[in-house]
Amino acid sequence: MKRFVKSMLIAVVCFLVVVLWNFILPRLLPGNPIAYLSGYAEEDLTASQISYYRAALHLDEPGYRQFGYYLKSLVDGTLGYSFKKNTIVSELIMERIGATLQISLPAVILSTMIGLLWGLNAGYRKNGVLDQISTSLLIVLNAVPSFVIALILIILLCFQNRWFPYTGLSSNGMRPGNAGFFADRLWHLVLPVFTLTVAALPSRYLLMRNTTASAMDAPYILYARLRGLDAGTIRWRYLLKNIIQPFLTMVGMSVSLCVGGSLVIENVFSINGMGKLLTDAVYSLDYPLMQGILFVTTAIMTASIIVTDLICLILDPRQRKGEHYA
Amino acid sequence: MLRNKTLPFLLGIVLLALFLTAAVLPRLFTAYGQKEMFEAWEKPAADHLLGTNALGYDVFTELVYGTRDTLFIGLMSSIFTLLLGVVIGTLAAQSGVLGGLFDGIINVFVLLPRLITLIVLSAFIGTGRWHLIALIALFGWAPTARAVRERVKHLRVQPFVEALTVQGFSRRQIAIRHMLPNLADILLTRFLLGVNSCIMMESTLSFLGFGDLYHPTWGTMINLAYRRGAFLRQAYAYLLIPGFCIMLLSLAFYLISLWFSKRKEIIAESNS
Numbered sequence: 001m002k003r004f005v006k007s008m009l010i011a012v013v014c015f016l017v018v019v020l021w022n023f024i025l026p027r028l029l030p031g032n033p034i035a036y037l038s039g040y041a042e043e044d045l046t047a048s049q050i051s052y053y054r055a056a057l058h059l060d061e062p063g064y065r066q067f068g069y070y071l072k073s074l075v076d077g078t079l080g081y082s083f084k085k086n087t088i089v090s091e092l093i094m095e096r097i098g099a100t101l102q103i104s105l106p107a108v109i110l111s112t113m114i115g116l117l118w119g120l121n122a123g124y125r126k127n128g129v130l131d132q133i134s135t136s137l138l139i140v141l142n143a144v145p146s147f148v149i150a151l152i153l154i155i156l157l158c159f160q161n162r163w164f165p166y167t168g169l170s171s172n173g174m175r176p177g178n179a180g181f182f183a184d185r186l187w188h189l190v191l192p193v194f195t196l197t198v199a200a201l202p203s204r205y206l207l208m209r210n211t212t213a214s215a216m217d218a219p220y221i222l223y224a225r226l227r228g229l230d231a232g233t234i235r236w237r238y239l240l241k242n243i244i245q246p247f248l249t250m251v252g253m254s255v256s257l258c259v260g261g262s263l264v265i266e267n268v269f270s271i272n273g274m275g276k277l278l279t280d281a282v283y284s285l286d287y288p289l290m291q292g293i294l295f296v297t298t299a300i301m302t303a304s305i306i307v308t309d310l311i312c313l314i315l316d317p318r319q320r321k322g323e324h325y326a
Numbered sequence: 327m328l329r330n331k332t333l334p335f336l337l338g339i340v341l342l343a344l345f346l347t348a349a350v351l352p353r354l355f356t357a358y359g360q361k362e363m364f365e366a367w368e369k370p371a372a373d374h375l376l377g378t379n380a381l382g383y384d385v386f387t388e389l390v391y392g393t394r395d396t397l398f399i400g401l402m403s404s405i406f407t408l409l410l411g412v413v414i415g416t417l418a419a420q421s422g423v424l425g426g427l428f429d430g431i432i433n434v435f436v437l438l439p440r441l442i443t444l445i446v447l448s449a450f451i452g453t454g455r456w457h458l459i460a461l462i463a464l465f466g467w468a469p470t471a472r473a474v475r476e477r478v479k480h481l482r483v484q485p486f487v488e489a490l491t492v493q494g495f496s497r498r499q500i501a502i503r504h505m506l507p508n509l510a511d512i513l514l515t516r517f518l519l520g521v522n523s524c525i526m527m528e529s530t531l532s533f534l535g536f537g538d539l540y541h542p543t544w545g546t547m548i549n550l551a552y553r554r555g556a557f558l559r560q561a562y563a564y565l566l567i568p569g570f571c572i573m574l575l576s577l578a579f580y581l582i583s584l585w586f587s588k589r590k591e592i593i594a595e596s597n598s
Binding site: 010014018139140143147155253256257260261267278279281282287293305 | 434436437438440443445446447448449450522529533535545548560565569570572573574577580
């Protein structure tokens with residue numbers, strides 16, 4: 001119990017750290033904070049514009065008041081104002097986050113399931129031929145950057161054989177709301193989701209395989225085998241319960257990794273998600289927007305860690321009822 | 327895992343030696359200069375192994391010269407990562423408020439969404455190659471620090487440290503002469519794995535266009551290839567071979583680190 005409370009606390013602290021440095025960074029870095037907060041270089045602004053931004057950004061008020069305004073923008077969900085795009089940051093993000101989640105969530109689920117099943121299988125028959133082949137394969141795969149996987153898939157499946165589309169999430173002229181649109185969307189999602197799944201798989205597989213392999217030497221497995229229990233029962237009812245925890249923790253921590261991976265993949269597949277938004281924001285020096293995106297991803301990360309910790313608590317009676325129960 | 331444990335290690339060493347030679351003596355591999363111009367978008371052929379790019383530079387030459395920058399950023403950021411990791415990990419292993427504070431810092435840095443933080447910070451700070459190295463190191467030290475913290479905590483209660491303390495050796499001497507050698511093996515594996523993840527991180531950032539254009543790495547090459555329309559020109563070698571090199575390089579470091587950690591395991595088993 002204590003451990004999970006601690007890890008949830010750490011996640012919250014991490015979240016607060018990001019909140020804090022989002023506030024401090026533009027004000028601390030050399031250069032006028034106006035440049036960082038509005039996105040326009042100081043030299044390009046007239047005196048009246050500078051005074052306008054000073055007032056709009058509350059830069060003349062004392063630090064704690066500025067921090068108050070900043071916190072307010074987080075609490076009321078606006079996340080600040082993008083002067084480059086003339087919109088509230090959260091609106092820009094809400095428009096795009098759907099696409100990012102459509103890629104990253106299926107990829108998280110798929111890679112978790114495949115990694116779990118495959119890793120459990122390979123670890124259960126450790127040092128078998130299949131284990132050696134698949135483990136070597138995934139070690140190699142682990143060394144391939146996700147954008148390279150995406151490029152290979154595009155070349156093979158979009159250019160050599162025109163099986164899948166390589167840009168966007170919908171074909172031209174598709175209107176939302178009917179079955180055709182849905183099928184078209186799925187067809188567009190196949191490659192990005194597959195890429196991200198393949199990119200996220202090796203770490204999950206290797207963790208699962210290695211924990212399973214070392215748990216196979218535990219006496220309770222030997223005892224279960226001596227009792228003549230079949231492999232399925234041992235695997236699912238005995239082994240999994242004992243080793244699932246680090247795996248779940250890792251999945252919780254890697255949700256934000258997958259969102260990050262999705263940012264890269266969106267750029268390859270020209271999908272208008274948060275990743276595109278972020279690179280656009282970086283190229284146009286739209287600092288408030290960048291900070292908003294960082295805030296949102298950290299929030300997603302914190303939430304996913306808390307959820308997985310809760311799942312661990314529910315699954316493991318030792319954690320819930322104290323160590324003496326074990 | 328693999329029955330023959332030296333074969334992957336040798337493979338890693340050979341690959342690494344190859345890349346290091348290319349980094350130090352690029353002239354050995356290519357006859358062309360870095361800025362020698364030819365026809366743009368030539369197909370791969372005997373005189374241009376991987377064709378030429380949009381500006382007419384030989385892609386293979388670019389690749390060979392990119393080795394140095396890729397390795398440089400990877401190695402430098404990994405060295406800084408290691409230094410930060412050792413210092414913070416050791417501090418976190420101390421008891422009391424200080425240790426608790428650094429412990430917390432490690433835990434926070436392990437969680438941070440690294441890629442996005444790096445992208446945002448590189449936009450704030452700039453994308454020179456020293457900026458990249460500093461940023462990658464600043465956000466990559468946490469796993470090393472964690473490993474160091476565990477080991478130092480374990481070492482501090484060992485009888486030999488106690489004996490040294492009783493004999494009146496100074497804390498500094500115990501730390502440097504007696505504890506540090508015991509950290510050598512995790513430092514080595516962490517360093518090798520660190521190079522691995524630093525190279526991956528750098529190539530991802532460079533691919534997204536946040537790399538240093540004056541020192542083009544393989545990631546930058548792929549980014550330029552992608553943006554200048556290598557797809558439509560069907561210059562697939564230009565797009566894929568740098569990625570393949572990133573894979574080989576990172577695999578080389580991984581295989582070498584695997585051998586060291588395996589060897590460590592064997593020693594531990596024979597001791598127990």
